[in-house]
Amino acid sequence: MSTTVNADSTKPVRSTNTFAVPPLASGKRSGKTVNFNLKLGVSQTQFFKGVNTATLGINQSYLGPVLRAKRGDKVRITVENQIGVGSTLHWHGMMLPASMDGGPHQEIKNGESWVSEYEIKQEASTLWYHSHQMHQTGAQVYYGLAGLFILDDDDSHQLGLPHEYGVDDIPCTIQDRRFKRDGNLSYIDSMHDRMMGMEGNTILVNGVVTPVLKAQRSLLRLRLHNGSNARTYQLAFSDERSFQVIASDGGFLAAPVTVKSLRLAVGERIEVLVDVSDRKVVQLQSQQSSGGGMMRMMSGGSEPFTVMTIDAKQVKESAHTIPKTLRAMKAIPDPKDAIKTRQFDLQMGMGMMGGGFRINGKSMDISRIDFEVKRNSTEIWEVRNDSPMAHPFHVHNVQFHILDRNGKKPTQIESGLKDTVLVQRGEVVRIIMTFPEYSDSKIPYMYHCHILEHEDQGMMGQFVVV
Structure with a gap:
């Protein structure tokens, strides 16, 4: 069985699991319309070698593909539900008609399909999608109904940023999960889980337990997404190296912001640039186990834990450098x-x-x-x-x-x-x-x-x- 990293553990544990880049769905283009087909299904996933865990997935056993579209595109997404109960898919961060939003009012009954159709009218950004079924969102997302949605625009490729998907532009959906002894997921075992929100002691990135990313380029763009149910992460590297924040939920900042640590709450996305030209092996860690308040302090867990490892021993020199400026941001309304x-x-x-x-x-x-x-x-x-x-x-x-x-x-x-x-x-x-x-x-x-x-x-x- 693979080594897992316990989010409540005080000992750093080295993981041996290979980082997984989610499949990219660019859809089938017909003029300005991009067609996507998504199927919600019941499956099994091996988070640990030889152990099958019951999961939900979208076009795969756990989580969904990364959807990608461009400003000005019209997307037409057909969602088929085969999970045995009602569900929805909500496009988190998207501006779109209410009837296409995928909230609790757009329930897809088991065995039926729903079509969400709208024009992409916003700037390049990292959005996501997930179940929003009334009273069942927590369980359905926990078991795997979520994925990323990347938006591009004409200007974003002029910024000189790493943009080769899965090579130097890498999506990272971070989740914490709790497993039973038989390898199945454990969801809501106590009143504490209900009150505080469901937190697990095993960290997954793109559905892989504390993976190792073998970096291919010396400058990496990580699209960090908190896909957990309740946990807030305070992310930093194990050697305290600086890195640059280039974008938040809705798109680029005006210029890169250099930090050594950042907070990522549930649902938030932040894009960062990390220079790994020193060819070291470094851990991306969370410095504390969760979001604020007395309640969290009482539940303990203040030691750092590993989210993923970046092994940069074999990197090739990147063609990109960290830009001085990104793009003028939309003016804040008066x-x-x-x-x-x-x-x-x-x-x-x-x-x-x-x-x-x-x-x-x-x-x-x-x-x-x-x-x-x-x-x-x-x-x-x-x-x-x-x-x-x-x-x-x-x-x-x-x-x-x-x-x-x-x-x-x-x-x-x-x-x-x-x-x-x-x-x-x-x-x-x-x-x-x-x-x-x-x-x-x-x-x-x-x-x-x-x-x-x-x-x-x-x-x-x-x-x-x-």
Whole structure:
């Protein structure tokens, strides 16, 4: 059996598993339309040699292919559901009509298909897709219903960045999972798992346990994606080397930001450049096991653990260098242009009395629309966290800017377009967004905590664009 790295272990363990680059689906092109076919299925995966684990997958045994399309393309995605129960596929970070969003209102019954069709109208970025089935999102994503969606545009290839898929431009979906003795996945064993969100003690990257990436080029572009259910990562290299952040959820930053460590909450994506021309073997580690608050500290797990290893002994010199600038970012909307400011209080009840997971005192009700917004309008949302732990807050159909955290400007890493923001315990985060032109008075978009167990238990609401 392969060596696993225990996220709660204090001893570094060397992994022997080979890094897997997800298959790339570029679709079948017909003029401006790109056609994709995705099949949700029940399968088995060998995370450990010779041990079969029951999983869900999309066109494969676990997780899905990386979809790729370009600004200006019209995509037509046919999703067939063969998992035995209802499901959905939500295009996380995409601006699109509500009926194509893949949220809980677009359920695909077992044995049926659904077609999502829309035009790509946003800049180059790393988005993702995942099940958003009502009350079942956590379990379905945990067992494998997720994948990345890369968007390109005409300008992005002019930036001189590494762009050879799987060679120097490498997707990395990071997940933590818990396995039973028989090799099967263990999902929600306790009240703690429900309250805190499901965390595992084995780290997977693209479905492989703590893999080793044999680097081929001296400059690597890693598209880091937190595909976990609940865990926040604080990522850094074992030798404390610096690296450059070039993009966040919604696209490129204005210029690379040099860091030694970065935080990646559930649902977030960050693109980084890592120089491995020293030909060393280095671990990408998480310096702590999870997101903030007293609750997390009580559950322990503060030692660093390995996410993946980069073996750069055989690298060839890269044709690319780290650019000085990337691209001018979209101007942050002027707060004076906001026609409304809304408040969102994230709340969770504790102990025997509970009180559940709520936003503004309300638990999710699929038949209740919480409010409506005007298309093409600008709003400020104030997200307040009165609960004992951090929550990543996600809004469908928009890319927003962070105005401030407790009155302080965001860091350079958070200066770009975002669709998910981690709100710490006791924090108020103000975000500003302009809603796209799509409108639908009947079908809503979601806003919710992206800890999937919290979303499933009610920390979610709905709005329509009119």
